[in-house]
Amino acid sequence: MMPINWRGSRLADSEMIVLMQEGVPLAWVPPADVIQQLLTADDPASRAQVIDSCRPMILASCEAALASVTDTRFSAQKAPLEECVRMAEYGMFSGAQALAANAWDTLIRGLAFANPGWLKPSGQWPGYPKVLENIPAVGDDDPTIRQFREEAFLPFPRALEAFWPPAPVPQNFNRHATAHAAATAQYTPVNAVTAVMLAVSVLRDINDMGYPIQMHA
Incomplete structure (x- = not known):
């Protein structure tokens, strides 16, 4: 039931949940020893240093995870x-x-267009806040389902936090700042690797779990 990078590693589940909610992808990538370093880091700045220093290992794990995506629907x-x-x-x-x-x-x-409940009644794109309402949350009363089978979604809220000028540009990876504040405050090597990890993690999990998905690409 666990992503392959967690198996046999005796990683601290509760601590991983906190880290993923902080915006750090941990499902399928990165390797377990990198996760352990992230868990023992003291704060977000220290975890960013781990991501930066472990970049070759992280990218190699992303490459391996992508090689395991076998569903031809996702080739694009x-x-x-x-x-x-x-x-x-x-x-x-x-x-x-x-x-x-x-x-x-x-x-x-x-994912949204394959799940009518995520959309507006008209079937149109609902906006990111509505999508986040449907992202699985840890702490529900169904641990057998929640036991990390939807762990790839846990970084979504942080990565989709609202960003409106004149608020400072987020320093962590943020989808909106990446799209609308293209400059060195948001565009960093650590955020780049985080973005790659997040996209790879989600794609690998969709492939593994067979979630309903309707691609418009």
Whole structure:
């Protein structure tokens, strides 16, 4: 029932939930030893340092996770994410972040359009707040389902936090700032790797779990 990068690693479940809610993807990627370093880091700044220093290992795990995506319906999303990994490996972080954010956004919309309850009554795109209302939350009274089978969704609220000028540009990876505040405050190597991890994690989980999805791409 667990993503392959968690199996046999004796990672602290409750601590991983907190970390994912902070916006750090942990499902399917990165490797367990990187997760352990993230769990022992003292604060978000220290965790960012772990992501930066472990970048080669993280990107290698993203490449391996993408290779495990076997559903041909997702070929059009898998290929750009493979490109993101290559860009990040060669230091083209801004391009990797922008493309990964858009690939992830495409997957979000695919999930929404396959779930009528997520949409407006007219069947139209409902906006991100409505999508977030439907993202599974930890702490429900059904632990057998919640036991990390929807863990790839836990970073969504942080990555989709509302951002409206003149508020400061978020320093963590943020989809809206990536789209609308393209500058060095948001575009960083750590945010690029986080964006790639998030998109790969979600795609790998969709492939594994067979979630209903209706791609408009």
